Amino acid sequence: MSDIAAEIVPVITSRPSADPIIRCTGLQKWYGAVHALKNVDFHAERGEVVGLVGDNGAGKSTLIKILSGVHTQDQGRIFIEGKDASITGPEVAMRLGIETIYQYTAMVPEMSIAQNFFIGREPLKFGRAGFGVVDRKKMRRESMEGLKGVGLHLRGPDTPVKALSGGQRQGVAIARAMHFRSKVLILDEPTNHLSVKETNKVLDHVVELKAQGVTSIFISHNLHHIHPISDRIVAMARGQKVLDVPRDEVSVEEMTRIIS
Ligand SMILES: Nc1ncnc2c1ncn2[C@@H]1O[C@H](COP(=O)(O)OP(=O)(O)O)[C@@H](O)[C@H]1O
Ligand SMILES: [Mg+2]
Numbered sequence: 577m578s579d580i581a582a583e584i585v586p587v588i589t590s591r592p593s594a595d596p597i598i599r600c601t602g603l604q605k606w607y608g609a610v611h612a613l614k615n616v617d618f619h620a621e622r623g624e625v626v627g628l629v630g631d632n633g634a635g636k637s638t639l640i641k642i643l644s645g646v647h648t649q650d651q652g653r654i655f656i657e658g659k660d661a662s663i664t665g666p667e668v669a670m671r672l673g674i675e676t677i678y679q680y681t682a683m684v685p686e687m688s689i690a691q692n693f694f695i696g697r698e699p700l701k702f703g704r705a706g707f708g709v710v711d712r713k714k715m716r717r718e719s720m721e722g723l724k725g726v727g728l729h730l731r732g733p734d735t736p737v738k739a740l741s742g743g744q745r746q747g748v749a750i751a752r753a754m755h756f757r758s759k760v761l762i763l764d765e766p767t768n769h770l771s772v773k774e775t776n777k778v779l780d781h782v783v784e785l786k787a788q789g790v791t792s793i794f795i796s797h798n799l800h801h802i803h804p805i806s807d808r809i810v811a812m813a814r815g816q817k818v819l820d821v822p823r824d825e826v827s828v829e830e831m832t833r834i835i836s
Contacts, residue, residue, distance in 0.1 A: 587834075588820045590808055592619035595658065597759060597791050598643065598674075603652035605638050612638040613649070614815040620760065623789045625782060627806030627823070629799060630835050634812040636795050640762045643793075644676035645669035657759075667696070673759035677749045677766050685738035689730060692737050693719035693752050722751040726781060743774025750781045753790075760791045767796055779805050799828045811835050 592599050598620040605613040612635050620626050630636050641647045645666040654661045656672045663669050683692045694715045700708035716733035723730055728747040737745060746766050753761050767775040782792045782805050796802050809826050811819035811834050819834055
């Protein structure tokens with residue numbers, strides 16, 4: 577069998593500026609015998625929307641899992657705002673301002689909107705005795721303010737997340753990222769299983785966040801969703817980056833051809 581991957585000639589016309597928010601060089605990742613990332617360079621500029629595309633198994637999720645601290649690379653370096661970063665866990669990524677929204681977002685369905693909003697980052701209040709207790713009032717108030725900020729008017733902070741639609745859950749996750757002043761939002765197939773209306777809302781959020789200077793890395797199978805909102809398109813195939821160009825230099829038809 578011929579190695580088709582060897583025949584792919586990468587088209588790379590975008591290079592990082594002097595001050596990208598994320599820059600990775602030479603990333604390698606193996607899962608046992610599977611070479612999931614093969615010497616991948618990747619970057620994202622401040623306030624940029626990067627559309628990340630590729631067939632199933634191309635390595636997209638592996639790349640973003642490394643950036644969000646779910647996995648660590650076997651080789652290669654990551655620089656966040658110019659500093660060498662060792663992203664050893666999701667809490668490290670969050671501290672660096674990187675928030676990730678998956679298809680099934682990291683939410684606990686049985687818990688309330690307010691609890692999910694502050695999960696892992698609960699605010700404390702201190703009484704006279706000096707003990708810290710979770711400030712539930714603040715959680716309720718600020719979660720509702722955060723949701724209003726992204727144009728979501730949900731029933732109330734105590735509503736369990738399981739009562740929300742998929743699109744509303746994505747909205748809560750996006751509002752949460754905004755509240756904690758995330759600098760980079762990574763969305764891995766966030767629009768799968770969403771209605772057209774809900775999908776458009778998620779796409780609108782990404783555009784709004786860009787206006788606020790937030791960087792987004794948006795993964796989707798739907799190239800028609802990715803193309804209009806992206807500033808730049810990065811395509812992966814078989815663990816390699818095969819395309820990295822300004823959006824205007826590639827059409828949806830060309831993207832389809834490259835990744836299939
Ligand atoms: N946890 C894992 N264990 C073993 N193999 C994995 C794991 N995650 C991904 N892979 C493999 O790594 C390759 C890249 O997968 P992935 O990054 O999920 O691709 P994509 O998100 O582009 O579909 C695939 O061959 C996949 O089967
Ligand atoms: Mg994936």
